Amino acid sequence: MSEVLRLQHASVQFGSHQALREVSLSIHAGERVALVGANGCGKSTLLRVAHGLLPLSQGQVTRASAVRQAMVFQRPHMLRTTALRGVALGVWLQGVPWRAALDQAMHAIAHVGLQDLAHRSARHLSGGQQQRLALARAWALQPQCLMLDEPTSSLDPHAKREVERLLHEWVQTTDLTLLFSSHNLGQVKRLATRVIYLEAGRVLADLPVADFFGQPLAHSHPEAHLFLKGELV
Amino acid sequence: MSFLSDSAQSALQLLLQCDPTLWSIVGRSLWVSVLASAIACSVGMALGAWLGVARFTGRGVLLTVLNTLLALPSVVVGLLVYLLLSRTGPLGFLGWLFSIKAMVLAQAVLVLPVVTALTRQCVEDAERQHGEQLQSLGASPWMRSILLAWDERYALLTVVIAAFGRAVSEVGAVMVVGGNIEGFTRVMTTAIALETSKGDLPLALALGAVLLGVVLCLNMGIAALRRWRTRQDGVASAASREVLA
Numbered sequence: 001m002s003e004v005l006r007l008q009h010a011s012v013q014f015g016s017h018q019a020l021r022e023v024s025l026s027i028h029a030g031e032r033v034a035l036v037g038a039n040g041c042g043k044s045t046l047l048r049v050a051h052g053l054l055p056l057s058q059g060q061v062t063r064a065s066a067v068r069q070a071m072v073f074q075r076p077h078m079l080r081t082t083a084l085r086g087v088a089l090g091v092w093l094q095g096v097p098w099r100a101a102l103d104q105a106m107h108a109i110a111h112v113g114l115q116d117l118a119h120r121s122a123r124h125l126s127g128g129q130q131q132r133l134a135l136a137r138a139w140a141l142q143p144q145c146l147m148l149d150e151p152t153s154s155l156d157p158h159a160k161r162e163v164e165r166l167l168h169e170w171v172q173t174t175d176l177t178l179l180f181s182s183h184n185l186g187q188v189k190r191l192a193t194r195v196i197y198l199e200a201g202r203v204l205a206d207l208p209v210a211d212f213f214g215q216p217l218a219h220s221h222p223e224a225h226l227f228l229k230g231e232l233v
Numbered sequence: 234m235s236f237l238s239d240s241a242q243s244a245l246q247l248l249l250q251c252d253p254t255l256w257s258i259v260g261r262s263l264w265v266s267v268l269a270s271a272i273a274c275s276v277g278m279a280l281g282a283w284l285g286v287a288r289f290t291g292r293g294v295l296l297t298v299l300n301t302l303l304a305l306p307s308v309v310v311g312l313l314v315y316l317l318l319s320r321t322g323p324l325g326f327l328g329w330l331f332s333i334k335a336m337v338l339a340q341a342v343l344v345l346p347v348v349t350a351l352t353r354q355c356v357e358d359a360e361r362q363h364g365e366q367l368q369s370l371g372a373s374p375w376m377r378s379i380l381l382a383w384d385e386r387y388a389l390l391t392v393v394i395a396a397f398g399r400a401v402s403e404v405g406a407v408m409v410v411g412g413n414i415e416g417f418t419r420v421m422t423t424a425i426a427l428e429t430s431k432g433d434l435p436l437a438l439a440l441g442a443v444l445l446g447v448v449l450c451l452n453m454g455i456a457a458l459r460r461w462r463t464r465q466d467g468v469a470s471a472a473s474r475e476v477l478a
Binding site for chain 1: 362363365366367368369370371372376380384386387
């Protein structure tokens with residue numbers, strides 16, 4: 001499997017706070033990697049570094065140049081325009097002519113089942129619909145690597161299931177590389193093939209999903225074990 | 234008291250009789266301020282939108298200077314523009330001094346910091362909300378500033394109205410660079426100042442009433458815009474609630 005992303009001794013500092021400390025990891029095509037850990041452990045920072053939104057204070061990040069990336073944020077940011085135009089804008093920014101971008105956007109919106117709402121204001125949609133629209137916006141870019149920052153944390157259970165179903169369908173039908181952060185361990189079990197546990201900006205465990213949830217972690221990764229125990233209570 | 238009521242009565246007559254002197258002053262005043270606001274908004278909105286997104290060394294200093302310029306007295310602006318346009322000044326060759334063009338320039342300079350600072354604040358707030366998403370989609374800082382300014386278009390409309398309000402009600406700058414020449418560069422505010430000093434209160438009062446009316450209309454416009462936006466947001470949240478239910 002070809003390498004999509006590599007971080008070498010990556011550190012990020014915000015003033016006196018160190019958000020990432022000496023993180024080294026590599027992600028290969030087709031992997032579905034979940035970032036887990038308590039709030040403020042560096043999951044979102046790692047995702048932003050991986051997507052190129054945040055510069056490193058130290059270390060190096062290498063992205064495969066031929067790999068198209070897209071990112072879905074925890075709170076979907078919708079511009080004051082229709083759902084269709086909002087999605088088309090992302091495609092247009094990649095250099096696609098506006099007409100073709102609109103077609104591509106409509107196709108993506110239909111893919112997430114929002115075609116009836118395509119001409120409604122994106123800001124008038126519900127939280128779940130907005131997150132599906134954010135997925136459509138990412139899908140329209142036809143990425144090979146998709147990053148998601150707690151994509152379902154602000155949604156109600158129904159919307160959560162719907163977004164997860166779309167993601168599941170997406171990874172089943174394509175060779176998409178997924179890098180996502182989540183507090184929902186059930187979701188991590190269902191979607192990920194590999195789990196990275198972070199604490200205070202450090203990677204403390206990097207295991208296949210079966211090992212992370214299956215084997216006793218108490219001896220090999222005591223911090224991850226405590227986190228799991230706390231989350232599963 | 235009777236002097237005041239007599240003056241008010243005469244002012245009302247001037248207004249109702251469509252006095253040509255009065256309405257030519259009003260027309261000129263509005264024309265100068267519309268032009269000045271248009272120029273200031275074109276330049277100021279582009280500059281403000283860029284400042285809202287761009288990050289560079291010295292940005293903090295630039296913003297401090299910009300915010301200081303908000304409190305620039307209009308007479309000082311008039312003096313600076315006067316020096317620029319005077320025969321020995323760098324723009325003296327234009328021959329604009331004591332003309333409508335000079336007044337437009339002075340008002341535009343006066344209003345420019347207001348437009349730039351307010352636009353910068355609007356776009357910077359929007360950048361905090363949506364900037365990362367747009368950056369993720371591949372938008373350059375320039376593209377982000379354009380898209381975010383467009384996204385904040387209703388808030389920027391309020392900026393346009395505020396800019397026009399500031400321009401139409403100022404007196405110092407246009408008095409200095411326009412010279413308050415009758416039938417040529419006399420506008421509402423300079424005419425009010427002159428007529429009051431001459432003791433011709435009816436014309437001053439009539440002009441004052443029109444000026445107040447213009448400012449009142451602008452404020453009503455801003456209020457209507459705010460109400461409309463609140464209603465739109467209300468519709469949006471109601472729609473969200475409906476879908477969630």
